[in-house]
Amino acid sequence: MDAILPHVLAQQPAIVNFLKDLVECESPSDDAAAVNRFVDLVAARVEGLARVKTFPGGRFGRNLLLTFDLPGPRKKKPGRILGVGHSDTVWPMGTLKTMPWKEADGRLWGPGVLDMKSGLAFFLSAMKLLQALDLPVSRQVALWVVSDEEVGSEVSRPLTENLAKESSAVLVAEPGTGLGGKLKTARKGVGDYTVTVRGKASHAGVDFAAGASAIVELARQIEKIAGFTNLPKGLTVNPGVIAGGTRTNVIAAEARVEVDIRIARLADYAGLDRKFQRLKAVDKRCSLEVSGGLNRPPMERTKGVAALFKAASELAGKHLGLKLEESATGGGSDGNFTAGLGVPTLDGIGGVGEGAHAANESILVDRIADRTALLALLVRHLGQ
Numbered sequence: 001m002d003a004i005l006p007h008v009l010a011q012q013p014a015i016v017n018f019l020k021d022l023v024e025c026e027s028p029s030d031d032a033a034a035v036n037r038f039v040d041l042v043a044a045r046v047e048g049l050a051r052v053k054t055f056p057g058g059r060f061g062r063n064l065l066l067t068f069d070l071p072g073p074r075k076k077k078p079g080r081i082l083g084v085g086h087s088d089t090v091w092p093m094g095t096l097k098t099m100p101w102k103e104a105d106g107r108l109w110g111p112g113v114l115d116m117k118s119g120l121a122f123f124l125s126a127m128k129l130l131q132a133l134d135l136p137v138s139r140q141v142a143l144w145v146v147s148d149e150e151v152g153s154e155v156s157r158p159l160t161e162n163l164a165k166e167s168s169a170v171l172v173a174e175p176g177t178g179l180g181g182k183l184k185t186a187r188k189g190v191g192d193y194t195v196t197v198r199g200k201a202s203h204a205g206v207d208f209a210a211g212a213s214a215i216v217e218l219a220r221q222i223e224k225i226a227g228f229t230n231l232p233k234g235l236t237v238n239p240g241v242i243a244g245g246t247r248t249n250v251i252a253a254e255a256r257v258e259v260d261i262r263i264a265r266l267a268d269y270a271g272l273d274r275k276f277q278r279l280k281a282v283d284k285r286c287s288l289e290v291s292g293g294l295n296r297p298p299m300e301r302t303k304g305v306a307a308l309f310k311a312a313s314e315l316a317g318k319h320l321g322l323k324l325e326e327s328a329t330g331g332g333s334d335g336n337f338t339a340g341l342g343v344p345t346l347d348g349i350g351g352v353g354e355g356a357h358a359a360n361e362s363i364l365v366d367r368i369a370d371r372t373a374l375l376a377l378l379v380r381h382l383g384q
Contacts, residue, residue: 022117039061050143057147059155070141071137085116086145113351113363118351139383169343172346175353176349183327187328193259196254196290197244203251213252218255239257241258298339300339304342315377352367
């Protein structure tokens with residue numbers, strides 16, 4: 001096990017070159033052809049390391065399952081070790097022209113380098129290392145790479161959940177929290193609602209009293225909706241987008257608000273949903289329509305999650321001389337789905353850096369080796 005870190009350090013230039021190729025193969029969520037090129041690139045690079053299987057992504061690119069050929073006989077133990085990641089990024093095609101790949105200031109820069117192509121590069125490099133060092137792993141190990149994570153995992157979610165149900169542990173190669181690279185042992189659940197108000201149109205100057213303003217009614221509803229936030233419970237409700245009306249001299253017949261919700265505990269969702277469903281118009285001439293709900297369940301810090309973090313922390317301390325820290329975040333990942341099924345899940349084990357979804361997206365070069373080594377150590381430990 002102690003040979004792992006020196007081997008990674010020796011291979012770091014190759015890992016960086018591999019990551020460069022991944023970043024320079026742009027793969028925005030809404031460009032299925034681009035994502036498929038990325039999938040083909042990864043598939044070509046794992047020849048001799050993993051068996052490749054792809055799954056249709058509907059209007060998105062193909063989803064990719066890599067099952068690794070690692071040393072050692074497979075024991076009859078239920079449950080694979082499942083790595084989870086995504087191929088899609090938030091960056092549109094052509095972003096490389098303004099955000100080119102570069103190595104500068106102790107960092108690697110480029111669209112998707114942090115979220116989350118570094119995590120994919122590290123996971124694949126860790127499996128290659130286990131193979132090269134002939135370190136046996138008794139459980140099956142697979143990496144599941146979805147094509148639509150950044151846009152809600154609509155197509156891939158049932159596939160992710162089916163794979164997770166057959167797994168004993170899930171390692172999500174999303175970036176760590178902050179420049180310290182804290183692992184993620186809790187994530188908030190994420191959802192959205194749309195509240196549409198329908199009123200009655202009339203001429204604002206000629207027949208004002210005959211109208212029932214959907215905009216005025218919506219304003220009343222937004223104040224109620226914002227009041228659903230409960231910060232001590234980690235529950236937030238954000239009316240983020242509003243629209244309505246046609247002209248200033250017309251009493252608005254329709255208006256709507258799009259609302260983001262975040263919950264720390266699944267137990268709090270039912271009560272929040274009831275509040276949305278019980279919204280009533282103040283102006284009885286108006287009607288309300290409520291749609292939406294929870295998209296991702298919260299990833300709660302269960303005993304299984306805590307045990308995974310403890311194992312990672314002990315391995316990092318013993319073999320890498322690192323003190324790992326854990327964190328909770330308001331953002332969601334596909335780890336929410338796996339943890340929501342009760343499968344022990346450890347998230348944020350990918351790149352260490354900052355600027356996800358921002359122009360300063362980058363990872364720290366000096367955290368490549370320990371992150372890759374940690375993945376190898378943890379898979380080897382869990383695979384016994």
